[in-house]
Amino acid sequence: xxxxxxxxxxxxxxxxxxxxxxxxxxxxxxxxxxxxxxxxxxxxxxxxxxxxxxxxxxxxxxxxxxxxxxxxxxxxxxxxxxxxxxxxxxxxxxxxxxxxxxxxxxxxxxxxxxxxxxxxxxxxxxxxxxxxxxxxxxxxxxxxxxxxxxxxxxxxxxxxxxxxxxxxxxxxxxxxxxxxxxxxxxxxxxxxxxxxxxxxxxxxxxxxxxxxxxxxxxxxxx
Amino acid sequence: xxxxxxxxxxxxxxxxxxxxxxxxxxxxxxxxxxxxxxxxxxxxxxxxxxxxxxxxxxxxxxxxxxxxxxxxxxxxxxxxxxxxxxxxxxxxxxxxxxxxxxxxxxxxxxxxxxxxxxxxxxxxxxxxxxxxxxxxxxxxxxxxxxxxxxxxxxxxxxxxxxxxxxxxxxxxxxxxxxxxxxxxxxxxxxxxxxxxxxxxxxxxxxxxxxxxxxxxxxxxxx
Numbered sequence: 290x291x292x293x294x295x296x297x298x299x300x301x302x303x304x305x306x307x308x309x310x311x312x313x314x315x316x317x318x319x320x321x322x323x324x325x326x327x328x329x330x331x332x333x334x335x336x337x338x339x340x341x342x343x344x345x346x347x348x349x350x351x352x353x354x355x356x357x358x359x360x361x362x363x364x365x366x367x368x369x370x371x372x373x374x375x376x377x378x379x380x381x382x383x384x385x386x387x388x389x390x391x392x393x394x395x396x397x398x399x400x401x402x403x404x405x406x407x408x409x410x411x412x413x414x415x416x417x418x419x420x421x422x423x424x425x426x427x428x429x430x431x432x433x434x435x436x437x438x439x440x441x442x443x444x445x446x447x448x449x450x451x452x453x454x455x456x457x458x459x460x461x462x463x464x465x466x467x468x469x470x471x472x473x474x475x476x477x478x479x480x481x482x483x484x485x486x487x488x489x490x491x492x493x494x495x496x497x498x499x500x501x502x503x504x505x506x507x508x509x510x511x
Numbered sequence: 512x513x514x515x516x517x518x519x520x521x522x523x524x525x526x527x528x529x530x531x532x533x534x535x536x537x538x539x540x541x542x543x544x545x546x547x548x549x550x551x552x553x554x555x556x557x558x559x560x561x562x563x564x565x566x567x568x569x570x571x572x573x574x575x576x577x578x579x580x581x582x583x584x585x586x587x588x589x590x591x592x593x594x595x596x597x598x599x600x601x602x603x604x605x606x607x608x609x610x611x612x613x614x615x616x617x618x619x620x621x622x623x624x625x626x627x628x629x630x631x632x633x634x635x636x637x638x639x640x641x642x643x644x645x646x647x648x649x650x651x652x653x654x655x656x657x658x659x660x661x662x663x664x665x666x667x668x669x670x671x672x673x674x675x676x677x678x679x680x681x682x683x684x685x686x687x688x689x690x691x692x693x694x695x696x697x698x699x700x701x702x703x704x705x706x707x708x709x710x711x712x713x714x715x716x717x718x719x720x721x722x723x724x725x726x727x728x729x730x731x732x733x
Binding site: 344346347348400406407408410411413414415418419422423424425426429433434436443444447454455456462465466470475476483486494497498499504507 | 566613629655658659674677684699701726730
């Protein structure tokens with residue numbers, strides 16, 4: 290299992306595939322899937338590799354951040370399933386079954402596009418929020434006294450590992466840039482509405498945002 | 512206790528102050544403090560009013576969102592403490608003591624400025640994140656399959672009440688606009704670094720953001 294930063298996956302995957310014994314299966318858990326699929330596309334042992342991404346994790350990383358229930362009941366995404374040997378897919382799907390992980394098969398380009406919105410963007414919004422507040426509030430006591438659980442929840446991902454995230458931003462650059470552009474335009478729209486004192490439009494916008502509740506309640510209940 | 516949307520506080524505070532019996536104390540729990548302090552500045556019963564803001568709450572609102580431990584051990588901010596009668600402040604501070612709430616006294620303008628950064632901005636970043644993802648992902652199943660606890664944490668505040676938040680944005684418009692401007696510039700900086708593929712600078716920026724960990728760990732441990 291290659292569960293290491295995505296740049297290290299690209300650096301080592303051919304080396305590892307070259308050396309695994311016959312019948313062994315190699316799976317990666319990286320947060321980008323198009324680059325790794327491209328890197329092994331022509332490898333003679335491509336069939337022994339399964340491109341996977343478990344939708345699980347915390348703001349902590351490294352072996353000490355692991356805990357027994359990390360993967361259980363979370364979604365496992367598999368890419369280019371048809372390019373892996375049948376027995377390799379069978380092994381991973383049995384393991385997913387044991388962990389009660391629902392398996393979804395996706396095209397790697399689709400995976401990277403959607404992940405930019407539902408995961409990579411969340412991390413950048415959180416890093417940027419943490420930095421903005423740190424720059425403004427030079428006195429940490431102020432933040433500590435005035436920030437509540439809302440700030441804590443929104444800025445939590447700002448604790449994430451730069452060594453893990455910089456290569457993800459690098460590999461998924463185009464999709465993340467588009468997602469960030471979309472997000473920045475949305476924030477500018479909010480700012481214009483607030484500057485104009487348009488309570489009605491602000492209410493309308495937040496009411497639309499409230500629709501995320503259905504999805505969040507499903508995620509949190511899952 | 513006036514624990515209602517901040518526009519309703521401004522609409523009712525003089526009416527309530529006019530009618531409370533002698534010796535009674537009126538306290539508000541609104542998330543903006545400068546407008547309410549200004550609204551009662553010349554009221555003959557100004558001394559019976561305590562301007563307060565408990566740093567506590569969830570994405571839920573209304574009486575049914577209350578729970579017994581909501582306030583316990585969270586910070587209570589008091590503004591214009593010197594303009595309230597001594598016995599009124601005493602009553603509120605005894606109640607805070609019973610709830611083990613640390614009390615911090617602040618100028619109302621300072622309160623509103625800092626709150627724009629550590630609370631109001633978090634809410635807007637979350638509303639905007641929810642809207643961006645909903646606009647991009649018309650198929651909610653995709654979000655559900657691909658979003659994990661990170662997205663859920665970052666977008667949680669997008670479930671908040673528009674009726675509660677629109678008047679806060681209205682009353683704290685100038686500070687929120689400045690905070691949003693700062694945040695948008697930070698996101699644009701992130702985007703430029705990602706577009707340029709500058710891993711080193713991205714790592715440096717995230718490493719600075721990681722400093723928020725010290726504060727978040729104190730908030731969550733408090």
